[in-house]
Amino acid sequence: MAATAAERAVLVRRAGGAGRGGGRRARALTAGLSWQEEEFRWLLHDEVHAVLRQLQDILKEASLRFTLSCSGTGTEAPAKQENFILGSCSTDQVKGVLTLQGDALSQADVNLKMPRNNQLLHFAFREDKQWKLQQIQDARNHVSQAIYLLANRDESYQFRTGAEVLKLMDAVMLQLTRARNRLTTPATLTLPEIAASGLTRMFAPALPSDLLVNVYINLNKLCLTVYQLHALQPNSTKNFRPAGGAVLHSPGAMFEWGSQRLEVSHVHKVECVIPWLNDALVFFTVSLQLCQQLKDKISVFSSYWSYRPF
Amino acid sequence: MAGNSLVLPIVLWGRKAPTHCISAVLLTDDGTTIVTGCHDGQICLWDLSVELEVNPRALLFGHTASITCLSKACASSDKQYIVSASESGEMCLWDVNDGRCIEFTKLACTHTGIQFYQFSVGNQREGRLLCHGHYPEILVVDATSLEVLYSLVSKISPDWISSMSIIRSHRTQEDTVVALSVTGILKVWIVTSEISGMQDTEPIFEEESKPIYCQNCQSISFCAFTQRSLLVVCSKYWRVFDAGDYSLLCSGPSENGQTWTGGDFVSADKVIIWTENGQSYIYKLPASCLPASDSFRSDVGKAVENLIPPVQHSLLDRADKELLICPPVTRFFCGFKEHLHKLLIQGDSSGRLNIWNVSDTPDKQEELKMTTSISLQEAFDKLNPCPAGIIDQLSVIPNSNEPLKVTASVYIPAHGRLVCGREDGSIIIVPATQTAIVQLLQGEHMLRRGWPPHRTLRGHRNKVTCLLYPHQVSARYDQRYLISGGVDFSVIIWDIFSGEMKHIFCVHGGEITQLLVPPENCSARVQHCICSVASDHSVGLLSLREKKCIMLASRHLFPIQVIKWRPSDDYLVVGCSDGSVYVWQMDTGKNKLFSSLSTKNYLNVLSFAVTVPNTLG
Numbered sequence: 039m040a041a042t043a044a045e046r047a048v049l050v051r052r053a054g055g056a057g058r059g060g061g062r063r064a065r066a067l068t069a070g071l072s073w074q075e076e077e078f079r080w081l082l083h084d085e086v087h088a089v090l091r092q093l094q095d096i097l098k099e100a101s102l103r104f105t106l107s108c109s110g111t112g113t114e115a116p117a118k119q120e121n122f123i124l125g126s127c128s129t130d131q132v133k134g135v136l137t138l139q140g141d142a143l144s145q146a147d148v149n150l151k152m153p154r155n156n157q158l159l160h161f162a163f164r165e166d167k168q169w170k171l172q173q174i175q176d177a178r179n180h181v182s183q184a185i186y187l188l189a190n191r192d193e194s195y196q197f198r199t200g201a202e203v204l205k206l207m208d209a210v211m212l213q214l215t216r217a218r219n220r221l222t223t224p225a226t227l228t229l230p231e232i233a234a235s236g237l238t239r240m241f242a243p244a245l246p247s248d249l250l251v252n253v254y255i256n257l258n259k260l261c262l263t264v265y266q267l268h269a270l271q272p273n274s275t276k277n278f279r280p281a282g283g284a285v286l287h288s289p290g291a292m293f294e295w296g297s298q299r300l301e302v303s304h305v306h307k308v309e310c311v312i313p314w315l316n317d318a319l320v321f322f323t324v325s326l327q328l329c330q331q332l333k334d335k336i337s338v339f340s341s342y343w344s345y346r347p348f
Numbered sequence: 349m350a351g352n353s354l355v356l357p358i359v360l361w362g363r364k365a366p367t368h369c370i371s372a373v374l375l376t377d378d379g380t381t382i383v384t385g386c387h388d389g390q391i392c393l394w395d396l397s398v399e400l401e402v403n404p405r406a407l408l409f410g411h412t413a414s415i416t417c418l419s420k421a422c423a424s425s426d427k428q429y430i431v432s433a434s435e436s437g438e439m440c441l442w443d444v445n446d447g448r449c450i451e452f453t454k455l456a457c458t459h460t461g462i463q464f465y466q467f468s469v470g471n472q473r474e475g476r477l478l479c480h481g482h483y484p485e486i487l488v489v490d491a492t493s494l495e496v497l498y499s500l501v502s503k504i505s506p507d508w509i510s511s512m513s514i515i516r517s518h519r520t521q522e523d524t525v526v527a528l529s530v531t532g533i534l535k536v537w538i539v540t541s542e543i544s545g546m547q548d549t550e551p552i553f554e555e556e557s558k559p560i561y562c563q564n565c566q567s568i569s570f571c572a573f574t575q576r577s578l579l580v581v582c583s584k585y586w587r588v589f590d591a592g593d594y595s596l597l598c599s600g601p602s603e604n605g606q607t608w609t610g611g612d613f614v615s616a617d618k619v620i621i622w623t624e625n626g627q628s629y630i631y632k633l634p635a636s637c638l639p640a641s642d643s644f645r646s647d648v649g650k651a652v653e654n655l656i657p658p659v660q661h662s663l664l665d666r667a668d669k670e671l672l673i674c675p676p677v678t679r680f681f682c683g684f685k686e687h688l689h690k691l692l693i694q695g696d697s698s699g700r701l702n703i704w705n706v707s708d709t710p711d712k713q714e715e716l717k718m719t720t721s722i723s724l725q726e727a728f729d730k731l732n733p734c735p736a737g738i739i740d741q742l743s744v745i746p747n748s749n750e751p752l753k754v755t756a757s758v759y760i761p762a763h764g765r766l767v768c769g770r771e772d773g774s775i776i777i778v779p780a781t782q783t784a785i786v787q788l789l790q791g792e793h794m795l796r797r798g799w800p801p802h803r804t805l806r807g808h809r810n811k812v813t814c815l816l817y818p819h820q821v822s823a824r825y826d827q828r829y830l831i832s833g834g835v836d837f838s839v840i841i842w843d844i845f846s847g848e849m850k851h852i853f854c855v856h857g858g859e860i861t862q863l864l865v866p867p868e869n870c871s872a873r874v875q876h877c878i879c880s881v882a883s884d885h886s887v888g889l890l891s892l893r894e895k896k897c898i899m900l901a902s903r904h905l906f907p908i909q910v911i912k913w914r915p916s917d918d919y920l921v922v923g924c925s926d927g928s929v930y931v932w933q934m935d936t937g938k939n940k941l942f943s944s945l946s947t948k949n950y951l952n953v954l955s956f957a958v959t960v961p962n963t964l965g
Contacts, residue, residue, distance in 0.1 A: 052848075158460065170506065172484065175484065175507060175508075176482065176483075176508075176843075179482070179507070179530055180482075180506050182530070186564060186583075190607055190624070197669055199670050199673060201673040202673040202674070204673075205369075205387075205673050205674045205697075206674075209674075211926075214480075215926060218927070219927065284564075287439070318462075326906075326926055327905060329905075330905065330906050330926075336881065
């Protein structure tokens with residue numbers, strides 16, 4: 039496509055071996071470009087690509103953190119297994135060793151010391167059972183989407199308008215915000231939903247009927263919660279109010295399950311930081327800031343024009 | 349009082365068409381309406397005539413985020429229902445004939461594709477919507493109530509589904525849903541009749557999971573002509589598979605390194621694939637892909653490089669009219685009734701629809717010309733008389749066809765006045781009813797110059813972005829004050845009766861984006877303030893009484909989306925677009941930062957008086 043008058047002017051200037059310095063402004067004016075147009079041109083042609091290159095590098099690092107266990111490319115290399123010891127500094131009533139493989143838990147070894155009789159209970163996943171942590175898969179997929187959006191926008195791609203860059207940044211930021219939110223906002227489940235979830239049936243020996251288990255990711259931590267329940271007597275004077283959904287239920291929460299009314303008597307929560315999730319979250323934050331700063335720089339010129347091509 | 353009064357809203361569009369950056373496109377079954385969804389959440393209905401002339405008819409408002417997909421939602425020919433889904437999880441059911449919203453729901457997940465399907469439930473055929481998106485299953489939704497009934501789930505490597513196609517078998521009772529996951533695994537579900545009462549039962553697991561090694565799949569289509577082939581379009585290549593056993597028949601490359609964004613079958617032996625730039629190519633498939641040919645499946649088992657390549661047949665190019673800010677959306681629609689054409693419809697970021705008629709493609713053809721091309725602005729320009737804006741007759745610019753644009757407005761029912769801010773920084777105050785009459789009714793007033801009587805306030809140097817009449821929101825403010833904010837970074841207090849400029853605040857480093865009124869029970873000092881938000885991510889509390897800024901909160905890294913208040917603690921809470929929450933003390937100007945972790949919970953737990961209707965995502 040033929041160069042616009044502005045582009046031709048800049049090419050002529052460049053070919054003349056013009057250097058930077060005081061004479062620049064005089065030269066720009068004679069070529070027909072105002073200093074604002076020249077600055078915007080620099081922004082669109084040089085700075086944007088520098089920022090996008092940085093973004094691509096950071097996001098590639100982030101995606102490497104989410105090791106894929108099966109990419110469908112033919113090489114089915116299993117993801118490395120990592121063991122995490124979940125404990126709490128205040129009490130040792132619950133201890134868990136969870137094995138994370140990519141986006142799924144391949145093993146969960148839980149030791150529970152019952153407060154009343156100091157009886158030690160031990161549970162582990164049944165053979166070959168895995169519990170998928172959907173939060174990790176979703177975060178990984180959002181990062182892949184962000185990388186795909188940037189894939190065809192390298193140095194050889196010419197951005198014609200500021201609006202195009204803003205739209206691209208909006209799309210990338212949406213995916214990164216979603217990726218981050220998946221990790222920072224675990225699902226709020228009601229107690230019946232936790233009781234009905236497949237996780238309860240994954241253990242051997244089977245979990246007793248007065249225990250509920252839930253696993254989720256909260257920010258950069260893998261969390262295991264164990265709820266101890268007791269049945270509410272039918273003639274109890276307590277006002278029965280089923281608890282709503284929550285990430286973590288408190289003692290006293292009530293619910294109906296089957297024909298019984300149950301109340302949470304104890305809640306145990308143990309957690310462990312997952313280092314690579316921590317790295318990924320830092321990468322998300324840095325990338326979002328990079329995108330926002332680029333958007334702010336482009337928006338400065340919006341008062342002058344939004345859709346003029348360069 | 350109850351009455352028979354009916355309020356009909358009327359729109360004064362003005363000469364400039366609304367922006368319509370198209371993100372989804374659909375042609376109704378009867379071929380008479382094109383539906384386009386845009387990135388701002390609006391849906392446009394365009395009438396398509398038999399001669400392929402297009403005219404925009406209506407703009408549907410309702411969604412709050414960009415439209416991700418559109419689908420038909422009804423099988424009968426007398427009702428034309430469509431369903432739309434947005435980025436924020438909203439789903440709406442619309443009647444295309446009159447633009448009514450029939451049903452609305454909001455889910456926690458984003459759909460990227462929806463297809464309509466009819467299940468036999470007992471003796472009846474019930475409509476269902478099969479949805480896939482940013483979740484690892486296919487949701488089956490009731491097409492009338494938009495309720496999620498159950499889902500198609502996979503046991504082997506469950507992951508997000510990137511595209512899906514429903515294969516209707518004419519021979520057996522069983523229809524198949526074929527989907528490709530984001531990791532390149534093909535999944536197949538058998539769907540037939542639903543046992544009534546199945547609604548709350550177990551999810552349905554897949555019949556088959558087969559890796560076909562296709563990365564970045566954009567679309568998957570079943571050939572209705574041969575009932576045997578499956579086209580999978582990925583970003584850098586496209587493939588044809590035998591739908592019987594999913595073996596590879598043919599592979600096509602990318603053209604000049606361009607990225608493919610979708611494709612479909614035009615006929616038994618031709619496919620059309622389109623790129624990110626809006627160009628489309630028609631290819632003729634080799635005989636090894638055609639069931640009718642003797643050499644069908646002769647290439648099965650060979651490596652990709654050894655397959656017989658397709659032959660490029662035609663190019664469909666767009667005539668570059670406007671610069672695009674994002675890739676256009678292209679879709680192929682094939683009507684099976686006699687009078688319906690095979691149409692390639694493309695919608696782009698400038699609000700333009702391009703249509704190519706690919707119904708008869710003779711064997712020797714290099715380039716197919718566009719049949720129709722029209723943008724929303726062109727449709728507006730064609731109208732005679734021009735669509736009127738509310739104060740067009742007062743906004744005439746010498747030597748220009750276009751009137752001065754209105755960029756902000758506030759209606760003050762107590763005084764019967766409409767205040768309009770314009771792109772040159774001027775503010776016009778007009779009597780509301782008389783102004784509307786000028787545009788809508790003919791009469792003597794048309795001859796009077798300078799009608800309706802108006803007052804012009806000049807003070808801003810550039811476009812006015814916000815207007816606020818605080819007394820309307822709370823009676824504690826003086827009736828005289830009118831507040832305006834503009835792109836010149838300033839906030840101006842006007843006396844609305846005398847027209848005087850009372851004060852200019854120049855405290856912000858960016859364009860003013862919002863003007864808000866603090867709630868009733870704030871401290872005495874704050875009660876006489878208004879709150880201003882600017883594009884440099886700063887928030888100011890400007891006192892109308894003291895004529896000075898009593899607090900400027902400016903350390904936010906991301907744009908401010910929502911402001912909430914806790915007067916009892918003297919807190920002003922700022923929610924930013926990245927999910928972070930800043931709590932500022934209005935008295936001292938000190939702040940605390942809460943990270944995105946507890947955002948939703950924090951704003952829910954502390955009961956704030958809401959001053960802005962929108963909420964954090």
